[in-house]
Amino acid sequence: MSAVFVAVLVLLGLGLVFGILLGYSSIRFKVEGNPLVDQVDSLLPQTQCGQCGHPGCRPYAEAIVNADEAINKCPPGGQSTVEALADLLDVEALPLDAESEAEPIKKVAYIREDECIGCTKCIQACPVDAILGAAKQMHTVITSECTGCDLCVEPCPVDCIDMLPLETTLNNWQWPAPKPGIELIATDRQPSIALEVKG
Amino acid sequence: MKNTIRVHQFHGGIHPPENKKQSTGAPISLAPIPSRIVLPLQQHIGLPADPVVRVGQRVLKGQLVAEAIGRISANIHASISGTVVAIEPHPVPHMSGMKADCLIIESDGKDEWIEHQGLADYTKLPTQALIEYIRQSGIAGMGGAGFPTDVKLHLGDDHIVNTLIINAAECEPYITADDMLMRERADEIMGGIEIIAHLLKPLHIMVGIEDNKPQAIRALHAAMDNSALNLDIVITPTKYPSGGEKQLIKLLTGVEVPSGSIPADVGIVCQNVGTTSAIYRAVTHGEPLISRIITVTGQAAAHKQNYEVRLGTPLADLLNHSAVERQQLQRLIIGGPMMGITVTDEQIPVIKTTNCLIAGSIKEMPPQPPAQACIRCGMCEQVCPAELLPQQLYWFAKGKEFDKARHHNLFDCIECGACSYVCPSNIPLVQYYRFAKAEIRKEDDEQRKADHARQRFEARLARLERDKIEKEERRKQRAIDAAAAQAAKKDAALNQAPTASVSAAPEAGTPDLKQLKSNAAIARTKLKKAEKALNNAQDKGLDGIDTLKETLKQLQLKSAQAEKAYSDAQNAPAKAAAPVLDLKQLKSNAAIARTKLKKAEKQLANATASGEGDISALTAQVSLLQDKNIAAEKAYKAAESGPSNAAAAPIDTTELEADIAALQAKVDKATSAWQAAVASASPAADKMAAGVEKLTTKLKGLQDELSQARAALPASSATVDTTELEADIAALQGKVDKANSAWQAAVASASPAADKMAAGVEKLTTKLKGLQDELSQARAALPASSTTVDTTELEADIAALQGKVDKANGAWQAAVASASPAADKMAAGVEKLTTKLKGLQDELTQAKSRSEAAMPAAAPATAAPDLKALKQQVSIMRTKLKKAEKQLTELPEGADNAALMAEIDSLKARHDAAKALWDAAEADKIAAAAAQGVDLKQLKIDAAMARAAVTKAERALSKAEDDQPALEAELVTIRAQADKLNATLERFSD
Structure with missing residues (x-):
């Protein structure tokens, strides 16, 4: 009988100890906010373009984590972003939800400066303050800061903003992927052998 | 030749296959001086150099033509x-085959050196100065990578350099440039090594050379x-590739350079033999790097x-000089066959x-056979000098699993090409690694950019938020400030009089006087009590009368005594310091005296009527009081005429005003009482009327005083004055209105008091006029600068008056309609008001003309606002005119509408004038704009x-081809x- 008592007491004691331990650590090591949002946000391209239907990359990251938003709504990130997100969230990678090409071309805004009337509308639209100018003064884009988000094109009253593909220079040129050679197998290389074998 | 060191x-x-023998048969010869050279601004690792010459400038051999920018960069010198x-894009030796900015120099055939001189003794120069000297000569690693040499020489600054390795391995097939250099210029190499050793102070120097160059080894030994x-x-x-930096270090020292770090x-520290020779020539001869030794080989x-x-x-010059057979030329390679680049231009x-430079024939450089599937033979792993897993990297690169490739140390690959060389499936492995490296670099770059963009985005959001908060705070602050200003204004208005009088009052005099007064009062009370007791005693015939007496x-x-002391005290300080207080005091004294006198008189009258009491005593008292009264009034008048000097005047006026207001109130009360009496047909009405008249007279007197005091005021306080006057006028106006309405009510009820009331109203109106005149005078006296404010005020007045006139008109019409006998009088009143209105309007136009004269001809800058004002005026005039005309049509036949007609005429005239003015102004503006090109912007x-x-x-x-004709x-x-507009624009741009 006493053995049962001892067992019950030991179990109770263990439960108490672990309960206290867990309770303490849940307070001591409490994580502020959802770290997953940060991780998702860091995978997004930060163009802040709003093409996903959210006002910026972080809101989209929050929607993905908290509201089960689809992960394939980031055209600037392309398929590689979708895959990275799928990898992180352990969900199935979806094909990119965009009508354009699979891998987007990097573009930057360019203002045709002699047509600019200095209305500052594009400056207000730019999410990363990459447009320089003042009222009634010609504006220009700081190319190195432009994320190519397209948001400045629509507000321009005189349509003087073009989205141009980033120019390739010696500095940003990169080796192309090797063309996959015609990887023949032996029978293909010598059709006669194949025929012989068949025949 | 044996090694003393273990390899x-x-x-x-x-x-x-080495293929080196072909090009070592002949000694180094000088290539012909080209007629035209092309100097790419980037011939090294790092930032491109910045041109310091301009197109058309003549340059000498060895002259600096482009300057290094930043730490990792190199100078470029003219070699002819x-x-x-020209400075323009030109094809350069690069894997991409793209163009880059180049300096192009046309030879003058003279090959003239710029003045140059080596250092006599470089050991005497400080280390930093010597390195700077070497930097100036534009030397970059000549082994193939082109890393600026001076940066490597600075490695001694923050690293302990134990070993200096001179790379003479030259392991790639075909190339013999270093071999020939060592054979022929070993002394230069030795000199260069000494310089580097002087700078880096290594404990040990090793020259690593492959055993396939025996002649070079002999020369070096010598x-x-x-x-x-x-x-x-x-x-x-x-x-x-034993010539690879890390491989040579491993060979010579057995030390493996860790992944991601540099040999230092x-x-x-490693240096190429070619570089040491260049350093020697730069330091001892002062020759910058303008030439180098190149092997031209290949079967073609x-x-x-x-x-x-x-x-x-x-390259064409070099190929021609080496008699390259173009028919045979299959592939032109810069560098070696393993790591070089194929060029076409x-x-x-x-x-x-x-x-x-290898001019390969089709036999020695056959086209790459098609790649086959990887058979996982593992030969690539066996030959990899970096101990990587090339096959694994190949799979990762092909599958774009770049992260895994990175984890398999892709970046330690030196792209030597050994794996591709041994691959039985002819897979271009190095190309895959280069592609994977580029992709990873791109990803890193994008990540960096994304982080940067995020920072900027967050900074922008923070800025917007801050702006919003600041705006809100500013708005709140403004509201608070405005409220405070309002309160301060009110306080100032309220406090001005009391504070002024308090500060002006003598501090010692007031309490003293009070004390004395109370003393006197006590004494008087006691005296009265005693008198009463005495009287009682006398009446009752009691004893002790004597003691009482x-x-x-x-x-x-x-x-x-007390009274005397009091009056003395009262008189004394009054003369000296407190004329204001004194005046008041005196005035109240006089009033008290008067009241007392009246009371006494009443008592006397009562006594006389009832024929009882001590009439004679009363009479005496009355006469005494009369005397006192007269004295008090005299004193008051004297004081009043005396001290009302300039300084005390403003305070004086406010006091006077207060008095006037009090009196006014009394007058009002009296008037209303009188009216009530009249209404109830009380017999006391006449007396009351007299009282009212008396009060009114007094009021007038006070007002006269006030106006005098005001006239005496300095010019500076004129503005304040006018505002006060205005307030007075407004108050009076209100009273006039009230009186008017009362009168109308009386007229309506056919009360007999209506006539009198009318008189009262007229009186008030007169007063109002007087005040208004005063106001206009005060305004006329105002400085020119405030004329604009004046006009707006005048306008407001006019508008108010107009309203009144309209009201009066309405009342009059109503009266006429009801055939009231008062209609005529009303008409007169209306006419009067109209006249006043006209007067004010005249004043306004005068003021306006004055202000216009003050601002000559409306300067171009202010033209626009002026125009606006003019436009407004015109519209106001139009409205007024319409109203007047409407009134005229509404009037009954035969009524007296001459005044209205006149008014309409005047209004019309003014409207026309204003309109003309506006039109002229607008025409002017358009003409001016056209002349000045203001329109240009719009255009x-x-x-x-x-x-x-x-x-x-x-x-x-382009989108909608269907609706083509319409769209076209x-x-x-x-x-x-657009063309038209452009044409106009051009016309104006000239």
């Missing part, structure tokens, strides 16, 4: 004398054996040998890193808009419009 081993390596003909330096020539077995981290070249070639020489120039006498004496914007419309239409057109028509019209 270590590195993993892998291959033994391709001649003229800079040059170095007598050296004082701790120097060893280490002969290594021939194996590709393990105390080793007739003369396979080494040339000393000026940098910038086009013969205009590409020789640069600092060009060590070999005695006491009374004493009391009387005391009382008299420009219009043109831009039109242009945008054109582009939009064009876009729409639209496009044509828009284009025409």
Whole structure:
């Protein structure tokens, strides 16, 4: 009988100890906010373009984590972003939800400066303050800061903003992927052998 | 020739056919001086150099033409004398085959050196100065990578350099440039080594050389054996790629340079033999790097040998000089066959890193056979000098699993090509690694950019938020400030009089006087009590009358003393310091005296009527009081006329005003009482009327006083004055209105008091007029600067008056309609008001003309607002005119409408004048704008808009082919419009 008592007491004691331990650590090591949002946000391209239907990359990251938003709504990130997100969230990678090409071309805004009337509308639209100018003064884009988000094109009253593909220079040129050679197998290389074998 | 040092081993390596013998048959010869050189601004690792010459400038051989920017960069010098003909994009030796900015110099055939001189004794120069000197000569690693040499020489600053390794391995097939250099210029190499050793102070120097260059080894020994330096020539077995930096270090020292670090981290610095020679020439002869030794070889070249070639020489020149058979030429390679790059453009120039040019025939450079599937033979792993897993990397690169490739140390790959060389499936493995590296770099770059963009985005959001908060705070602050200002204004208005009087009052005099007064009052009370007791005693015939009489006498004496002291005190300080207070005091004294007198008189009258009491005593008292009263009034008047000097005047006026207001209130009360009496047909009405008149007279007197005081005020306080006057006028106006309405009510009820009331109203109106006159006078006296404010005030007055006139008119019409007898009088009143209105309007126009004169002809800058004002005026005039006309039509037949007609006429005239003025102003503005080109901007914007419309239409057109004709028509019209606008713009731009 006493053995049962001892067992019950030991179990109770263990439960108490672990309960206290867990309770303490849940307070001591409490994580502020959802770290997953940060991780998702860091995978997004930060163009802040709003093409996903959210006002910026972080809101989209929050929607993905908290509201089960689809992960394939980031055209600037392309398929590689979708895959990275799928990898992180352990969900199935979806094909990119965009009508354009699979891998987007990097573009930057360019203002045709002699047509600019200095209305500052594009400056207000730019999410990363990459447009320089003042009222009634010609504006220009700081190319190195432009994320190519397209948001400045629509507000321009005189349509003087073009989205141009980033120019390739010696500095940003990169080796192309090797063309996959015609990887023949032996029978293909010598059709006669194949025929012989068949025949 | 034996090594004194043990040679270590590195993993892998291959033994391709050397093909070096072909080009070592002939000594180094000078290539012909090119007629035109092309100097790429980037011939090294790091930032491109910045041109310091301009097109058309003549330059000499060795002259600096482009300057290093930043730490990792190198100077570029002209290698011939001649003229800079262009700075433009030109094909350069690069894997991409793209163009880059180049300096192009046309030779003048003279090959004239710029003045140059070496250092006599470089050991005397400080280390930093010597390195700077070497930096100036633009030396970059000549082995192939082109890393700026001065940066490597600075490694001694923050690293402990134990070992200096001179790379003489030259392991790649075909290339013999270093071999020939060592054979012929070993002394220069030795000199260079000494300089580097002087700068880096290594404990040990090793020259690593492959055993396939026996002649070079002999030459080096000859040059170095007598050296004082701790120097060893280490002969290594021939194996590709033993010339790789990390591989050579492993060979010579057995030390492996950790992944991601540089040799200096393990105390080793490597230099190429070509670089040492260049350093020697720069330091001892002062020659910058303008030429280098290049091997021209390959089966297509007739003369396979080494040339000393000026940098910038086009490859075509070199190929021609070596008699390269173009028919045979299959592939032109810059560098070695393993790591070199294939070029197609013969205009590409020789640069600092060009060590070999292979003109390969189809036999020696067959086209790459098609790649086959990887059979996982593992030969690539066996030959990899970096001990990587090439096959694994290949799979990762092919599957774009770049993260995994990175984790398999892809970046340690030196792209030597050994794996591709041994691959039985002919897979271009190095290309896969290069692609994977580029992709990873791109990803990293994008990540960096994304982080940067995020920072900027967050900063922007923070800024917007801050702006919002600041705006809100500013708004709140403004509201608080405005409220405070309002409160301060009110307080100031309220406090002005009291504070002024308080500060003006004598501080000592007030309490003293009060004390004295109360003393006197006490004494008087006691005296009265005593008198009463005495009377009682006398009446009842009690004893002790004598003692009582005695006491009374004493009391009387005391009382008299107290009163005297009080009056003395009162008179004394009043003259000296407190005329204001005194005046008041005196006035109240006089009033008290008067009241007392009246009371006494009443008592006397009562007594006389009832025929009882001590009439004679009363009479005496009355006469005494009368005397006192007269004295008090005299004193008051004297005081009043005396001290009302300039300084006290403003305070005076406020007090007067207060008095007037009080009196006014009394008058009002009296008037209303009188009216009530009249209404109830009370017999006392007449007396009351007299009282009212008396009060009114007094009021007038006070007002006169006030106006006098005001006239005496200094000019500076004129503005304040006018505002006060205005307030008065407004108050009076209100009263007039009230009186008017009362009168009308009376007229309506056919009360007999109506006439009198009318008189009262008229009186009030007169007063109002007087005040208004005063106001206008005060305004006329105002400085010119405040005329604008004046006019607005006048306008407001006029508007108010207009309202009144309208009201009066309405009342009059009502009266006329009800055939009231008062209608005539009303008409007169209305006319009066109208006259007043006209007067004010005249004043307004005068003021306006004055203000216009003050602002001559409305300067161009203020033209726009002026125009606006004019426009407003015109519209106001129009409205007024319409109203007046409406009134006229509404009037009954035969009524007296002459005044109205006159008014309408005047209004019309003014309206026309204003309109003319406005039109003129507008015409002026347009003309001026056209003349000054202000319109240009508008035109420009219009043109831009039109242009945008054109582009939009064009876009729409391209999209919708169906509606072509309609859209085309639209496009044509828009284009025409745009053209027209452009034409106009151009016309004006001239």
